[in-house]
Amino acid sequence: MEKARITVFDTTLRDGEQSPGCSMNVQEKLRVARQLDRLGVDVIEAGFPISSDGDFAAVQAVAAAVRRPIIAALARACSQDIERARQALKGAARRRIHVFLATSDIHLQYKLRISRDQCLEQARDAVRLAKSFCDDVEFSPEDATRTDPAFLCQVLEAVVEAGATTLNIPDTVGYSMPEEFGELIQTIRQRVRGIERATISVHCHNDLGLAVANTLAALAAGARQVECTINGIGERAGNASLEEIVMAMRVRPDRYAYLTGVASEQLYPASQLLSEITGVGVQPNKAIIGRNAFAHEAGIHQDGVLKNPLTYEIMTPQSVGVPDSTLVLGKHSGRHALGLRCQQLGHHFERRELDEIYRRFVVLADKIKQVEDHHLLQLIRESCVAALRIPPAHVEAPARAVAASAVAGPNGGREYLQKPFPIPPATDLGPASLLRNSMAEHHCEQEDYLWGV
Ligand code: KIV
Numbered sequence: 001m002e003k004a005r006i007t008v009f010d011t012t013l014r015d016g017e018q019s020p021g022c023s024m025n026v027q028e029k030l031r032v033a034r035q036l037d038r039l040g041v042d043v044i045e046a047g048f049p050i051s052s053d054g055d056f057a058a059v060q061a062v063a064a065a066v067r068r069p070i071i072a073a074l075a076r077a078c079s080q081d082i083e084r085a086r087q088a089l090k091g092a093a094r095r096r097i098h099v100f101l102a103t104s105d106i107h108l109q110y111k112l113r114i115s116r117d118q119c120l121e122q123a124r125d126a127v128r129l130a131k132s133f134c135d136d137v138e139f140s141p142e143d144a145t146r147t148d149p150a151f152l153c154q155v156l157e158a159v160v161e162a163g164a165t166t167l168n169i170p171d172t173v174g175y176s177m178p179e180e181f182g183e184l185i186q187t188i189r190q191r192v193r194g195i196e197r198a199t200i201s202v203h204c205h206n207d208l209g210l211a212v213a214n215t216l217a218a219l220a221a222g223a224r225q226v227e228c229t230i231n232g233i234g235e236r237a238g239n240a241s242l243e244e245i246v247m248a249m250r251v252r253p254d255r256y257a258y259l260t261g262v263a264s265e266q267l268y269p270a271s272q273l274l275s276e277i278t279g280v281g282v283q284p285n286k287a288i289i290g291r292n293a294f295a296h297e298a299g300i301h302q303d304g305v306l307k308n309p310l311t312y313e314i315m316t317p318q319s320v321g322v323p324d325s326t327l328v329l330g331k332h333s334g335r336h337a338l339g340l341r342c343q344q345l346g347h348h349f350e351r352r353e354l355d356e357i358y359r360r361f362v363v364l365a366d367k368i369k370q371v372e373d374h375h376l377l378q379l380i381r382e383s384c385v386a387a388l389r390i391p392p393a394h395v396e397a398p399a400r401a402v403a404a405s406a407v408a409g410p411n412g413g414r415e416y417l418q419k420p421f422p423i424p425p426a427t428d429l430g431p432a433s434l435l436r437n438s439m440a441e442h443h444c445e446q447e448d449y450l451w452g453v
C-alpha cells in the first residue's frame with residue numbers, strides 16, 4: 001500500500017515559545033531553526049511578527065537563513081498583523097502566512113464581541129488580503145473543537161473560496177477526545193465544498209494528555225498536516241509532541257502508514273538543544289527523548305535487555321539519536337546487570353562472590369536509591385576484605401571507567417549524577433559471550449531469567 005506523505009509543521013518557535021520560561025531571542029531561535037532544518041520538518045512557524053520587534057526580527061532572520069523548509073508567520077485576522085507578517089517573511093525562499101480567528105460562540109461572545117456573521121466576513125477578508133501577498137495561506141478557526149460544526153464548516157468553506165491552501169483545525173483548549181476529533185475531520189471532509197483544494201491540518205493541545213492521540217486519530221480520518229513542537233512545549237500543558245507523533249508512525253506503520261521527511265536520529269539532538277537554550281528540562285519519563293526512555297532499572301528488564309534489547313525496547317535508542325540504552329543500578333536491579341557493571345569496572349566474580357556483593361548491594365540501594373560506580377567499588381572492596389579475597393589488581397581499569405562514566409550530560413537531557421552504564425552491543429550478547437560470562441555458565445535460560453532478578 002502506498003504511504004501518504006504527511007506535512008510536519010513545527011511550531012516550537014511560536015506556540016512552543018508561548019510556554020512559560022521558553023521564550024527565545026533571535027540568535028536562539030536561529031539555532032533551533034537550523035536544527036529543525038536538519039531534522040527535516042516541512043514548515044517552521046518562526047513567530048508572531050506583530051507581537052514584538054524581537055519576534056519580527058526573529059522571523060526575518062530565520063527566513064533569511066533557513067532556505068529549505070517553508071517559513072510561516074502567524075497573524076490575527078486583521079490587516080496590521082497580516083502586513084507585519086508579510087514584511088517579516090519578505091526574504092524567505094518559501095513563505096506562508098498563517099491567519100487565525102476564533103469561531104466558537106464562547107470566544108465570539110466574550111473575547112471578540114462579534115457576531116457569527118462578522119466572524120465569517122472577517123475571516124474571508126483576512127484570507128483574501130493574505131492571499132494578495134502570498135500564495136501559501138493557512139487559516140485556523142481558533143477553538144474549532146468547541147465551535148458549532150455547521151458554523152465551522154461555513155467558515156472553512158468561505159476561506160477556501162478566498163484562497164486558503166491549508167485549513168488547520170486547532171483543539172485550542174485540548175478538549176477533544178480522539179474518536180470525536182477524528183469524526184470532526186471526517187465531517188469537514190464531507191461537508192466543506194472545495195475542501196479537495198486544501199490540505200487539512202491539525203493542531204492539538206495537551207490539556208487532557210491527548211494531543212498526540214488526537215493528532216493520530218485525525219490522520220486516520222484524512223488530515224495530512226500535523227502541527228507539533230519539540231519536547232511538546234506550548235501553551236499551558238503544551239502542544240502535540242513532534243517526536244511522539246513521528247515515532248508512532250515509524251514504529252507502527254501497520255496502523256499509521258504515513259511518511260514524513262523527518263530524520264528521526266535528529267530528534268534527541270533537537271530535544272537537547274531546545275532544553276539547553278530554554279533551560280527547561282524534559283520530564284525523565286517523557287516518551288522518546290526523556291532520560292529514562294531507554295534506561296532500565298528492574299532486574300527482570302535488565303536481564304531481558306541484556307539478552308536481547310527487543311524484549312523491552314520497541315525502537316533502538318540510535319533511531320532517535322540517543323547514543324545507547326542504559327542500565328541504572330537501583331534496588332530493583334538484578335545480579336545480571338550488577339555482574340556486568342562489575343566486569344566493566346574490571347572485576348570478574350564467581351557466582352558465589354557475586355551473590356555476596358549483590359546482598360550488600362541491595363541493602364545499600366534500599367538506602368541511597370541509585371548506586372554509582374564509586375559506591376560499587378567501595379562495596380567490592382568491603383566484600384573482598386570480608387571474604388579475605390584479594391581484590392583483582394585492575395586498578396587502572398576501574399579508575400578509567402569511573403572517570404568516563406562521570407561525564408555529565410547536557411542540561412535537561414539524560415543527566416544522572418553519574419551516567420548510567422551502557423548496554424554492550426548486541427554482538428557481545430550472543431550465546432558465546434554468555435558462555436564466557438562466569439555468571440551464566442551453569443544456567444539454563446529459565447534459571448538465568450530468575451537469576452537476573
Ligand atoms: O491553539 C491554537 O488555537 C493556536 C492557533 C493560533 C492555531 O495556536
Ligand code: ZN
Pocket residue numbers: 015170172203205235
Ligand atoms: Zn496552539
